Amino acid sequence: MSSKIRITKQFTFETGHALYGYDGKCKNVHGHSYKLSVTVIGHPISDTNHVKYGMVIDFGDLKKIVKNEIVDVFDHATVFNKNTPHVELAKELEHRGHNVLLVDYQPTSEMMVIDFAEKIKSQLPSHIVLHSLKLQETETSFAEWYASDN
Numbered sequence: 067m068s069s070k071i072r073i074t075k076q077f078t079f080e081t082g083h084a085l086y087g088y089d090g091k092c093k094n095v096h097g098h099s100y101k102l103s104v105t106v107i108g109h110p111i112s113d114t115n116h117v118k119y120g121m122v123i124d125f126g127d128l129k130k131i132v133k134n135e136i137v138d139v140f141d142h143a144t145v146f147n148k149n150t151p152h153v154e155l156a157k158e159l160e161h162r163g164h165n166v167l168l169v170d171y172q173p174t175s176e177m178m179v180i181d182f183a184e185k186i187k188s189q190l191p192s193h194i195v196l197h198s199l200k201l202q203e204t205e206t207s208f209a210e211w212y213a214s215d216n
């Protein structure tokens with residue numbers, strides 16, 4: 067059998083959020099140009115007759131999964147923790163036609179990357195393993211999820 071190879075696809079999306087109860091400036095509604103790197107691991111297909119010969123997974127197929135699950139949902143949305151009074155603000159924004167996303171967690175990069183890992187894993191073909199995710203919030207701040215840590 068061929069070597070195991072990790073392949074990575076990168077995505078960007080613009081998302082607003084606010085950290086309810088936080089003791090710094092990120093308690094305010096603000097936004098980031100998030101960068102998400104998705105790394106999967108597997109054996110390149112060895113069947114010479116297979117249309118995906120030589121690929122672990124077609125980058126295009128990986129893109130479809132991540133776009134459907136993450137990018138199209140989070141891009142130009144504002145994320146609030148639904149377990150906080152921010153839900154009132156969210157309802158008002160929604161009422162006024164804004165794209166609001168209520169999640170069950172504090173929308174830090176750590177918690178978002180955990181959510182993203184579950185969402186991507188649920189859609190990957192069974193022979194493809196999610197290896198890691200890197201979610202970059204600013205030029206200097208990022209969170210990483212590794213399958214081997216979890």
Ligand SMILES: Nc1nc2c(c(=O)[nH]1)N=C([C@H](O)[C@H](O)COP(=O)(O)OP(=O)(O)OP(=O)(O)O)CN2
Binds near residue numbers: 085090203207
């Ligand atoms: N562990 C975490 N800390 C913070 C998070 C987070 O998700 N996880 N998020 C924020 C804010 O949302 C925001 O991202 C600010 O982050 P920070 O790196 O502090 O941003 P700065 O613009 O101040 O960064 P510099 O490059 O240092 O100017 C806060 N903390």
Ligand SMILES: [Zn+2]
Binds near residue numbers: 092096097098
């Ligand atoms: Zn932030």
